[in-house]
Amino acid sequence: MAEITFLGTGCMQPTKTRNHAGVLLNYKKENILFDCGEGIQRQMRIAGIKPAKITRLCITHWHGDHVFGIPGLLSSMGADRMSQEEEQVLHIYGPKGSKVYLTNMMKSFAAKDIIPYEVHEVSAGKAYEGEDFILEVQKLEHSVPCIGYRFREKDKLRIDVVKAKKLGLEGPVLGKLQQGKDVMVKGKKIKAKDVTYATVGKKISYVTDTIPCKGADLLAKDADLLICEGTHLDEIREKSEKSRHMTVRQAALIASENNVQKLVITHISQRYKMSSEIIEEARTYFDSSVVAEDFMKINV
Numbered sequence: 001m002a003e004i005t006f007l008g009t010g011c012m013q014p015t016k017t018r019n020h021a022g023v024l025l026n027y028k029k030e031n032i033l034f035d036c037g038e039g040i041q042r043q044m045r046i047a048g049i050k051p052a053k054i055t056r057l058c059i060t061h062w063h064g065d066h067v068f069g070i071p072g073l074l075s076s077m078g079a080d081r082m083s084q085e086e087e088q089v090l091h092i093y094g095p096k097g098s099k100v101y102l103t104n105m106m107k108s109f110a111a112k113d114i115i116p117y118e119v120h121e122v123s124a125g126k127a128y129e130g131e132d133f134i135l136e137v138q139k140l141e142h143s144v145p146c147i148g149y150r151f152r153e154k155d156k157l158r159i160d161v162v163k164a165k166k167l168g169l170e171g172p173v174l175g176k177l178q179q180g181k182d183v184m185v186k187g188k189k190i191k192a193k194d195v196t197y198a199t200v201g202k203k204i205s206y207v208t209d210t211i212p213c214k215g216a217d218l219l220a221k222d223a224d225l226l227i228c229e230g231t232h233l234d235e236i237r238e239k240s241e242k243s244r245h246m247t248v249r250q251a252a253l254i255a256s257e258n259n260v261q262k263l264v265i266t267h268i269s270q271r272y273k274m275s276s277e278i279i280e281e282a283r284t285y286f287d288s289s290v291v292a293e294d295f296m297k298i299n300v
Contacts (some may be wrong), residue, residue: 002027002151002204002300004225008035009266011231012049012065019043019294020065021267023056023206025151025226028132032056034149034227038068041076041126047295048158052080052088058135059094060208061146062101071105078113090117093127093137095145110262113267124145133201136272138218140210143244148210148219153201163195202300208267211241212250225300227292228254229267235279240283248278252285 003026010018020037024044031053032114033040035138044051050102051073056295060066063190074090076107092102098118106114122129129151136150150220158179165192175185177192185192206228232240239249248265255263263286272278275291282289 002086002153002202004053004204004298004300005047005049006038006264006266006292006294006296007040007047007049007122008037009268009294009296010065011269012063013270014039015270018062018270020068020267021208022069023266024049025204027151027153028131030055030130032058032135032151033056033073034072035060035066036069036207037065043294051076054090056094056135058088058127058149059098060206061095061142061144062097063209065143066209067101070102071109071111074106074114074117075112077115081115088115090115091128092117092119093122093135093149094119095139095147096121097145108131109174128132130291131165133260136219138215139213140207140274141213141244142209142211145275146209148207148215150206150219150223151202153203155201156195156199158199159194160195162195167195169195173260197263200240203234204300207254209245211244216254216257217286218247218270220254220260221223225263225264225298226255226258227264227266230265230278230282231267233272233277245279248281249285251279252282252289255286255289260286261288262298263289264292264298265289268292277300 007022007026019039021033021035022040025032070132127137134152137147140146140148180192182191201221204225205223206227228251230251231245234247234249245299279291
């Protein structure tokens with residue numbers, strides 16, 4: 001199970017209730033932070049999340065409201081690392097140009113105790129593959145190079161307990177069968193396919209700072225959870241289009257047209273003081289919609 005914590009749900013300017021962009025995905029030993037706006041460290045402290053726990057940082061683009069929190073985060077992670085025995089390297093993903101941007105950012109202050117990091121510039125396809133999940137990216141359409149992300153849990157084989165019990169299967173052989181390997185038990189071959197069944201892995205997508213585009217659709221396709229910007233209501237769609245952002249209605253239609261199970265609207269303009277009008281527009285086009293709030297948690 002993955003747990004999502006919304007650390008920042010606002011837009012260009014923070015408000016009393018919405019910080020700059022930041023969403024944390026916890027899955028087993030992985031803590032993946034999507035975007036790192038100004039103030040994210042403080043949000044993490046309030047939420048009880050230690051900076052040193054972050055394993056991957058996924059940057060959508062290099063506008064300030066999505067990256068101004070990076071220097072502080074790397075500093076805190078480095079300081080925390082000093083008290084740990086294990087050597088930790090933070091993997092940072094971002095669009096083309098990320099290496100130069102980050103290098104320049106780190107030269108802008110007297111850096112101290114910065115955690116070791118590796119920057120991976122990605123554009124489309126697979127950014128990372130681990131034992132249990134794949135991190136995918138697609139190009140989005142914003143005023144600067146921008147990408148969206150998709151966390152895809154790998155499908156797993158589960159043991160059919162009833163069938164296994166009838167065959168007297170127990171112990172280490174169950175582990176091998178769950179890996180898809182056939183086994184020999186008391187001189188009889190047991191095929192994995194006969195005592196296992198497949199479970200489809202969860203898909204969680206993060207799409208922000210873009211107009212509707214092919215990349216957004218690819219990321220949203222069949223997602224169990226789509227976290228998507230809805231910067232403005234559709235009544236000022238022209239303003240959104242001019243700044244290359246998406247409206248609440250457009251986000252809801254992407255969810256509706258791509259078989260999404262649940263939509264969370266985020267990256268909300270400071271002009272909206274209440275969430276009620278946002279959720280009303282979203283649910284007009286996609287029933288299973290909610291509005292993100294800072295410190296909200298969702299389990300998938």
